[in-house]
Amino acid sequence: MGKTPSSQSNPQPVLTRVRVTFAKSGALIYTGALDLQKIWERVLRRARLPLAYTQGFSPGPRINLASALPLGVSGERELADFWFTAPPDMDTFCGQVNRAAPPGLRALSSEVMPLSSPALQTRVEAAEYHAGPLSPQEYAAAVAGTARVLSADSLPRERRGKPYDLRPLILEITMLPDVAxxxxxxxxLKAREGATGRADEVLAELGLAPDAVPLARTGIILKPETPVVK
Structure with a gap:
């Protein structure tokens, strides 16, 4: 005897995963990752996009940020994945989001991703930063500091009471002079789990006051996906 309709479990919707490249600036640079996720949830609700939620006693939005930004740092090309219960119109997606977004949050591009793709956090390899503009005095100090840092075998530092070496986390430092x-x-800087270089700590090693230098993360570098062997 077959199951009655009331005893059958509700079928789960087929989800669509969308990766968004976005910018975070203005007052939002002082918003942490958890609050940013709540802001995204409100934005997508206002935009009438069918955001998916986890199952269980405490459902949460299916949102996956690639890497949390330190407070006070702007992001020019941040990454986030969102899951939807129905396919959004990708031709109008960014426009819908931006009309519903607060100042300082802007979707730049979007693309549909395979549901089987690894979590964004597991693919983050490195991050690119831009610091400045610097005054002539700051720039001269940073040039000397860069030579010292890049020639060092190690740069011992402490984070949360634990010692670590900053030097292997620095992949590149380039000084860009201006006409003034x-x-x-x-x-x-490396940005792997358990091995993440902080741009403010690099600035301190260069002899600069991190809180006095405007800092932006300009990009997140993902490692290639490992092909699935069948």
Missing amino acids: GGGTIRMT
Whole structure:
């Protein structure tokens, strides 16, 4: 005897996974990752996009941010994955989001991703940062500091009471002068789980006051997906 309709479990919707490249600036640079996730949830609700939620006693939105930004740092090309219970119109997706978003949050591009793709956090390899503009005095100090840092075998530091070496987390530092004698700093830092370089700590090693230098994360570098062997 077959199951009655009332005894059958509700079929689960087929989800669509969308990866969004977005910018975070203005007052939102002082918003942490958990609050940013709540803001995204409200934005998608206002945009009438069918955001999916986890199952269980305490359902949560299916949102996956690639990497949390330190407070006070802007993000020019951040990444996040969202799951929807119905396929959004990708031609109008960013427009819908931006009309519903608060100042400082802007969707730049979007693409549909395979549901089987690894979680974003597991694919983050490195992050690119831009610091400045620097005054001529700051720039001169940073040039000298860069030579010292890049030639060092190790840069012992402490984070949350634990010692670690900052040097292997620094992949690149490039000084970019301007016509006024100052300039900016471009750096690429490792951003793997358990091995993440902080741009503010690099600035401190260069002899700069991190809180006094505007800092932006300009990109997140993902490692290639490992092909699934069948």
